[in-house]
Amino acid sequence: MDLLQLRYFQAVARLEHISRAAEELGIAQPSLSRTIARLEREIGSPLFERHGRGIRLNEYGTMFLRHVDSALSELDDGIRAVREAGDLGLGRVSIACETLLTITTVLGSFRAAQPRADVRLFQSDAAEMERRLRVGEVDFCVASQPLTGPNLESIELIREEVLLAVPRGHWLDGRESVTIREIADEPFVTTRKTHWQRALLDRLFASEGLTPVVSCEGDEAGASQVLISAGLGIGLIPAMSRQAGTDTRVPVAWVHVAAPACHRVLTLVWRRDAYLSEAALRFREFLTSRPFMTHRLPDPRRHTPERSSSRAPHGR
Incomplete structure (x- = not known):
């Protein structure tokens, strides 16, 4: 052998x-x-x-x-x-993430702060993340779903509200909040079942004894807002996207979902028994020490909607 x-x-x-x-x-x-x-x-x-x-x-x-x-x-x-012991650089750090846009800004800041670090980024669903960690293909996973497996450690990076994005002119445009039952028959733009957006959507509907209507299903969560803006359906989008100002380029209306479980917990996960290069150690320190990675969920009572008018559901 x-x-x-x-x-x-x-x-x-x-x-x-x-x-x-x-x-x-x-x-x-x-x-x-x-x-x-x-x-x-x-x-x-x-x-x-x-x-x-x-x-x-x-x-x-x-x-x-x-x-x-x-x-x-x-x-x-x-x-x-x-190899890295004889290298003048900091070595390599490899990261897997479900949605690349989640970590783009932070990764760019890290590269600027540590130009000698060799950074590799992979897009993976939860199952693929677990495999990559197990076989040592990546040092870290930035995960929106719990990862299970031996010798895994994690730290919470952010706990954020997930909003409902709807096309401009939709009957929910201007509403402050909506219940799951009110949107039971609405077509949803979402991801495949292996991704966190779909897992969250299914959980929210299952808690009401319902099954969501899916009009568009894909692998790239970053495209959801574009599809929603085009009128192909409504969808769940993390508050991070709204805060980043993406709605100015891809106009949608934002609505709070009246469900306590409508949030995302983003964690940094690594294998405690794996070798970590100097680049990997510095990346972990960089990611976990930044103040903006410790956001709390916003208080819905303090939210001021962009538009104060309330519209009745069409055809309801």
Whole structure:
């Protein structure tokens, strides 16, 4: 058993597809198949279930993968530590985030403050974040959903209200707040179920025994406000977007949702047993020490709506 076999196994286990894994690894499919078969013979047990062209980890493969991920992560950390010890820079910091716009401004400020740091940014959903942390592909995740897994530590960065964005001229344009039941039949612009906006939308509706009507579903949460402005539906947008002034470029109306759970908790998550470069340590200190990353939820009673008129629902 050699290191190459383990890396090949890790790629096949992640993709659960021989052809895609071979393409990613840059080797021929027959060669990869032979390598996996040889590994299974050496271990003395099949690691995958094969159904025609499909391949899926079995219980032994799942067990073995946990140890392979841990071993390769330790090895990669060691290689990285040695390389960075002789580097004049600060090393690399890798970050995963569900929505890149969430961290763009902060990351730009960090780069300006630490120009010798090598910064890498990846867009990932919650499940992909957990995997990237486990195998050591990233140092930190900036997550809007709880991440679970062994040896994970986290710190809360921000707890903010999530607002309802509606197109200008919509019957809710000018309303200060709205209940979930009032918008039960409205079409929503949202993300796929693996992203936090969709998870929040589903939770809010489920608390009322309802299911949201989804008119547009995608992977890029940053595009939601544009789609809402175009009249394709309404949607949940974090208060951060309004504070950043994006509504001046993409005009929408903002409405408070009368539900105590309509908020987002943004956390910084890392693996406590992973190696962190000087760049990573400085990034964590930079992110957790900034005053604007400790916002509290606004008090709705102090909110003054932009428009004081109240309109009755059309067709209600």
